[in-house]
Structures are given as C-alpha cells and as structure tokens.
Amino acid sequence: MKKVGIIGAGQLGQMLGFAGQKLDLEFVFLDPSPNPPAAVVGPVLPLPFDSAEGLSQLARDTDVVTYEFENVPVSAIEQISGDVAVYPPSDALRYAQDRLHEKQLFESLQIPIPSYRTIDSDQDLREAASEIGLPLVLKTRRLGYDGKGQIVVRDEDDLANAVAALGGSDLIAEQLVPFDREVSAIGVRNVRGDVVVYPLIENQHRNGILNISRAPVDAPALTALAIRHLEQMLCHLDYVGVLTIEFFVVGDELLANEFAPRVHNSGHWTIEGAATSQFENHLRAVLDLPLGDPSPVGHAAMLNLIGSMPPPNLDLGGYSACLHDYGKEARPGRKLGHITVVTGDTAALDLTVTRLTEILVA
Numbered sequence: 556m557k558k559v560g561i562i563g564a565g566q567l568g569q570m571l572g573f574a575g576q577k578l579d580l581e582f583v584f585l586d587p588s589p590n591p592p593a594a595v596v597g598p599v600l601p602l603p604f605d606s607a608e609g610l611s612q613l614a615r616d617t618d619v620v621t622y623e624f625e626n627v628p629v630s631a632i633e634q635i636s637g638d639v640a641v642y643p644p645s646d647a648l649r650y651a652q653d654r655l656h657e658k659q660l661f662e663s664l665q666i667p668i669p670s671y672r673t674i675d676s677d678q679d680l681r682e683a684a685s686e687i688g689l690p691l692v693l694k695t696r697r698l699g700y701d702g703k704g705q706i707v708v709r710d711e712d713d714l715a716n717a718v719a720a721l722g723g724s725d726l727i728a729e730q731l732v733p734f735d736r737e738v739s740a741i742g743v744r745n746v747r748g749d750v751v752v753y754p755l756i757e758n759q760h761r762n763g764i765l766n767i768s769r770a771p772v773d774a775p776a777l778t779a780l781a782i783r784h785l786e787q788m789l790c791h792l793d794y795v796g797v798l799t800i801e802f803f804v805v806g807d808e809l810l811a812n813e814f815a816p817r818v819h820n821s822g823h824w825t826i827e828g829a830a831t832s833q834f835e836n837h838l839r840a841v842l843d844l845p846l847g848d849p850s851p852v853g854h855a856a857m858l859n860l861i862g863s864m865p866p867p868n869l870d871l872g873g874y875s876a877c878l879h880d881y882g883k884e885a886r887p888g889r890k891l892g893h894i895t896v897v898t899g900d901t902a903a904l905d906l907t908v909t910r911l912t913e914i915l916v917a
C-alpha cells in the first residue's frame with residue numbers, strides 16, 4: 556500500500572484523502588492547526604509547515620509528498636526533495652507565491668494578462684494611475700488570497716491611503732478588468748508527462764471569495780485557448796499534479812489573473828460531476844499512475860458554504876445535490892463546506908442553483 560505525505564490538512568487534504576481510499580492509499584499530514592479537517596482520513600503530525608522534524612518524518616514514512624496550499628515555505632519543499640519525490644515542483648510554488656513573478660511567468664509564455672505596474676511608494680501608484688488609468692486594483696505581491704490583501708482604487712481620493720493600507724511596498728497595481736465573466740481551467744500532468752484537462756469552469760465570486768462554479772462552459776474557442784495556456788504552463792514547469800489557472804474573459808480574449816499549483820475550489824464539482832475527480836487525478840499524477848478521464852458526466856454547479864452551514868434538516872433530496880461538510884468550526888468568511896448539483900441540462904441546472912441559493916440565504 557502506497558503512502559502519500561501531504562503538507563496541510565485542510566479541506567483540500569480531506570478531499571484528497573477521500574479520493575485516495577478508492578486507490579487504496581494511506582496518508583499522513585503535516586499541519587499545526589487544532590482538529591484540521593483532514594484528520595478524518597489519516598494521522599496528522601501537529602508541527603509547523605517548516606518543522607525539520609515533521610518534514611523529515613514525512614520524507615521517511617511516505618512514497619511521495621505533495622501539498623494542499625500555496626503558502627508552504629519553498630524551503631520546506633527543498634529540505635526534503637533529496638529524500639523523497641515532492642510534487643508539484645518547487646519552481647511552480649515559487650512563482651505562485653509572488654504576484655510579480657507569476658505575472659512575469661505568464662508574460663514569458665505569451666499568456667495575456669491585465670496591464671500592471673510594481674508599486675513601492677505613493678509616487679509609483681500615481682504614475683501607475685496615469686499610465687494604466689483608474690479604476691485599478693492594488694494587491695500585495697505575497698500572501699493574498701480570497702480577495703484579501705487587495706484594494707480597489709476608484710478615484711484620485713483613494714490614491715492617498717491605498718499604498719500605506721497595504722504595507723507601503725512590495726505591491727502590484729493592475730487594471731480593474733471590465734470582464735464579461737471569470738473562468739478557470741484545471742489540468743493535470745503525471746510524472747511520465749501525460750496530460751488531461753477538465754472542461755472550462757465559470758466562477759462567480761462574492762466579496763472576493765468563490766461563491767458558485769459551473770461546468771462545463773459551452774465556449775469551444777475559449778476552451779481551446781485555455782487548454783493551450785494550461786499545456787504551455789504544465790510543460791514549461793515540468794509540472795506534476797493538478798494546476799489551475801484563473802482567467803478573466805473579455806470578449807473572445809482570456810487574461811490570466813493567477814494560477815494555483817494545487818487542487819482548486821473551482822474543481823470541487825469534479826467529485827460528482829466528472830468521470831474522475833481532480834483529487835483522484837492529482838494523486839494519480841504524483842504517483843505516476845495513468846490519469847483518469849476528466850470528462851463531465853452532466854452539467855454541474857458547486858455552491859460554497861461560507862460562514863455558516865445550512866440547517867441539518869435541509870432537504871436536498873429533490874435536487875440530486877450532494878452536501879460536503881468539512882467539519883470546521885463556523886466563523887464569518889470561512890469555507891465550511893460545499894454543495895454540488897449535477898443535472899442533465901443547463902436549464903435544470905440554472906433552476907436548481909436559483910432554488911438552492913434561495914434556500915441557503917433564507
């Protein structure tokens with residue numbers, strides 16, 4: 556029986572663990588948080604992500620190590636990469652941790668991105684505003700997620716305090732893109748270099764946090780473009796595992812916003828909605844097994860449950876819906892679970908999503 560080490564034991568680790576049961580895998584996690592969600596699928600070493608002791612135990616006891624969030628210290632991966640295979644590669648992690656390096660990577664691969672400038676002072680922001688125009692979004696280069704660490708600068712008055720509000724330096728200002736919609740593309744590459752790609756996903760955010768994802772998006776030209784960009788990235792990084800790129804759609808163009816070197820919230824629908832889930836395929840990739848079929852089995856939507864869970868007596872029976880409870884303590888803004896619905900056509904999907912949304916906010 557193969558054993559997989561995972562740095563991080565949140566809900567993504569939990570869902571990797573559930574997928575691994577089908578592949579007869581064992582897991583061990585490294586995570587200092589109390590009662591992490593993945594504890595239900597394997598033992599957790601309760602040590603910091605960069606603990607030499609925890610990392611060497613993972614390397615010693617497992618066949619392969621992977622991670623479930625992108626702020627794992629790159630030095631942690633490098634510490635053990637001589638002792639055990641660690642995927643995705645540390646280069647991918649390094650790029651994903653710094654918005655400037657991430658943008659430079661997209662540019663080097665000729666993947667279009669929004670106009671941007673680096674910002675280290677009020678003066679830089681004023682110059683960016685006159686060059687790119689307002690409104691723009693000011694973001695920290697590091698440690699931003701779910702819309703945290705970013706401010707929309709709409710007019711001259713907002714220019715004064717924005718830089719200081721985000722720490723004064725190491726920032727990026729980018730055009731506030733008037734997008735038609737947001738989509739993500741998820742691809743997987745295994746050690747021997749086979750690649751499979753999931754259908755394009757449409758994402759709606761609320762307060763910077765993913766709210767609803769739907770797939771497949773019926774847009775063949777955009778899908779072909781997204782697949783080309785994904786394949787460029789996977790190949791260039793000699794990537795192993797699941798990789799997600801988030802794009803803004805403007806007309807018939809895709810502008811890359813960011814990428815994640817891991818399984819992704821916008822791919823949770825694949826558990827019920829695709830022949831092989833992103834979680835199973837990530838495990839297959841890092842263990843160099845043949846990749847599973849990423850085809851959709853219907854029209855799927857995933858609704859994130861943020862801040863609170865629906866009442867326990869919520870009847871989802873009539874909606875062929877599946878509720879995932881990560882077992883986390885409720886807190887405002889926290890992702891606690893999700894619901895996936897899979898239907899035979901888009902009209903039924905729209906109806907179900909509308910009804911479920913009404914029930915959830917009631």
Ligand code: AMP
Nearest residue numbers: 669692700701702729730731732760763
């Ligand atoms: P991020 O943390 O960069 O993924 O941003 C979270 C969300 O904020 C995105 O999914 C968009 O909805 C919005 N957003 C971020 N950057 C921009 C931008 N440059 N233009 C328009 N919307 C943006």
